[in-house]
Amino acid sequence: MNTRTFFFGLFVAFGLPWLLLIGLPYGSLKALEPRVLDEDGLEIFPPPPRGLILHGHRVYMAQGCYQCHTQVIRPTYAGPDRWRFSGETPRETQPLDFLHVGPIAPIGLQRIGPDLANLGYRTEDASEIFVRLYDPRALHSWSVMPSFSHLFDKRRIQGQRSANALPLDTVPDGWEVVPTFEAKALVTYLMSLRKDSQTEPSENEN
Numbered sequence: 470m471n472t473r474t475f476f477f478g479l480f481v482a483f484g485l486p487w488l489l490l491i492g493l494p495y496g497s498l499k500a501l502e503p504r505v506l507d508e509d510g511l512e513i514f515p516p517p518p519r520g521l522i523l524h525g526h527r528v529y530m531a532q533g534c535y536q537c538h539t540q541v542i543r544p545t546y547a548g549p550d551r552w553r554f555s556g557e558t559p560r561e562t563q564p565l566d567f568l569h570v571g572p573i574a575p576i577g578l579q580r581i582g583p584d585l586a587n588l589g590y591r592t593e594d595a596s597e598i599f600v601r602l603y604d605p606r607a608l609h610s611w612s613v614m615p616s617f618s619h620l621f622d623k624r625r626i627q628g629q630r631s632a633n634a635l636p637l638d639t640v641p642d643g644w645e646v647v648p649t650f651e652a653k654a655l656v657t658y659l660m661s662l663r664k665d666s667q668t669e670p671s672e673n674e675n
């Protein structure tokens with residue numbers, strides 16, 4: 470092997486990847502200014518989900534709710550989404566809304582069911598969500614939402630009825646249905662869904 474081939478090989482193996490992965494991106498991004506999000510020079514980010522809400526987020530992803538539900542209020546040009554203007558300050562969804570919820574953001578695959586981005590604004594009663602998860606057809610006979618009854622315990626009433634037993638007509642006398650820890654976390658998460666933190670849209674958004 471002559472020296473020229475050797476150095477050419479060296480360039481292809483190391484120089485080219487360096488150029489493409491470091492050199493070019495650096496060249497095209499170095500002109501960007503750091504983002505300053507408010508007048509005092511402070512950056513405001515939505516708070517990371519914690520505790521029960523974080524666990525509920527994981528249950529949401531694990532149960533595949535995102536296959537039928539989105540969590541995105543689209544920009545006005547892309548479609549007339551509900552819940553953009555109601556509540557206190559709902560707004561269009563921005564990339565920062567998904568900052569802490571990785572590795573997969575619950576953007577959703579398709580809208581077979583309603584968008585849940587601002588569910589917390591329109592739901593006052595958590596027990597309605599529990600009933601829906603246990604038996605979606607109890608609320609709407611036409612619903613195509615599957616039952617998530619595996620997140621609940623159906624058991625004989627021991628002494629007194631539990632305070633958190635679901636208000637269902639379909640349960641036989643002497644029995645009750647109570648949410649498991651997973652179901653409670655999931656509903657806490659759903660009730661917390663509000664896309665309203667005061668963040669600025671990113672610069673390349675229009």
Ligand code: HEC
Nearest residue numbers: 532533534536537581582583598605609612613614615617
């Ligand atoms: C096969 C698709 C499908 C899947 C999977 C699914 N849903 Fe649904 N969901 C629907 C449909 C359709 C509706 C609207 C009809 C109705 O009210 O039942 C709905 C309605 C809802 C509503 C009421 C929304 C509103 O605007 O009031 C909530 C809350 C909800 N789903 C939560 C969930 C959660 C949480 C999961 C995962 C555990 C889930 N869904 C999984 C199809 C689905």
